[in-house]
Amino acid sequence: MRLPLLALAAAAFGIGTTEFVIMGLLPDVAADLGVSAPAAGMLVSGYAIGVAVGAPILAILTNKWPRKTALVGLMGLFILGNALCALAPNYALLMAARVVTAFCHAAFFGIGAVVAAELVPREKRAQAVALMFTGLTVANVLGVPFGTAFGHALGWRSTFWAVTVIGVAAAAALVAWLPKAIPMQAGSILREFRSIGAAQVQLALLISTLASVSMFTVFTYIAYILRDVTGFTAQQESMVLLLFGAGITVGGLAGGKLADWKLMPALASLLAAVAVVQLVFSWTSHFPVPTLFTLFVWGMVSFAVVPATQVRVLDKAKGAPNLASTLNQGAFNLGNATGAWLGGLMISAGLPLTQLPWLGAAVAALALLAVGVSASLDRGGPVAA
Secondary structure, three states: OOHHHHHHHHHHHHHHHHHHHHHHHHHHHHHHHHHOHHHHHHHHHHHHHHHHHHHHHHHHOOOOOOOHHHHHHHHHHHHHHHHHHOOOOOOOOHHHHHHHHHHHHHHHHHHHHHHHHHHHHHHHHHHHHHHHHHHHHHHHHHHHHHHHHHHHHHOHHHHHHHHHHHHHHHHHHHHHOOOOOOOOOOOOOHHHHHHOOHHHHHHHHHHHHHHHHHHHHOOOOHHHHHHHHHHHHHHHHHHHHHEEEEEEHHHHHHHHHHHHHHHHHHHHHHHHHHHHHHHHHHHOOOOOOHHHHHHHHHHHHHHHHHHHHHHHHHHHHHHHHHHHHHHHHHHHHHHHHHEEEEHHHHHHHHOHHHHHHHHHHHHHHHHHHHHHHHHHHHHHOOOOO
């Protein structure tokens, strides 16, 4: 079943590249379209809101579709959205194109995670999900830094054309390698929505949201931090993002193994590490070499959380795997939008960029608290105040 997982990872690579590469190109986009840094940052929020809004809509529309048909169709929407981004003549139309692109995101990762988990034995589920999400992490290792460098050299629109080509190649891999008949759990979409209302499912979605808020409060504005605080040039920024992406790749794979071993203790430890690393980054961001080490570790612990939260949602929503997995992607991107918005508020208020990691660390602590509440409910004991 390696080729189907690789096809899912290839599509994840394209989706991850278009989601994250904009952050390295924000100064270029802002200058070209004549908007401020917080306004450019809203392109990140707009994409994330599109994911969050599109999650339930696409979950309903694709509920009865064969899974292979749904995944290939969603990649078609992805290709269209990126081509529109490359063609957008102004900020408003670029924002609209980003939202169109985002609509496929949650449903693809949601359905894809369920498919990945069903292609392997139960004890390998988190590792299979992590392998699919390796496409997302490789997007950060290769897609984001090289897409950023490509955009700096040839203009930011060229990056979106390149991602469009990646989308076409990924769609072809899905057609060629996914099994024709992928098992589907029969059931009513209304029953699935009722299952989502369970307290433990909602807590799992909250953990995903808060983990994402913590990361994107800072990462949305990483280009400005690297240039204005650390002192890297635009060309050096691409190589720094390459190192961050390497950390993400290591973390994503390690997170899958940790989640298959002991999910909740691993999740709690990782969120605590995220908080500590962000506090450290508020200081190391002033110095080039310590920044490199900190970004690698931050990428590693931040993305080690992803497979754990995905499997936690699947475990607690057995009656609604497709919807729960899709909504978890919406939750992650709601956190993405919220983090970008909160960071923009801090910048607009005149606070220094070095204070963004403090807010990120505080949100990671809230996510850790939510893990503690959920673990207490697992034990059947009282929830600690």
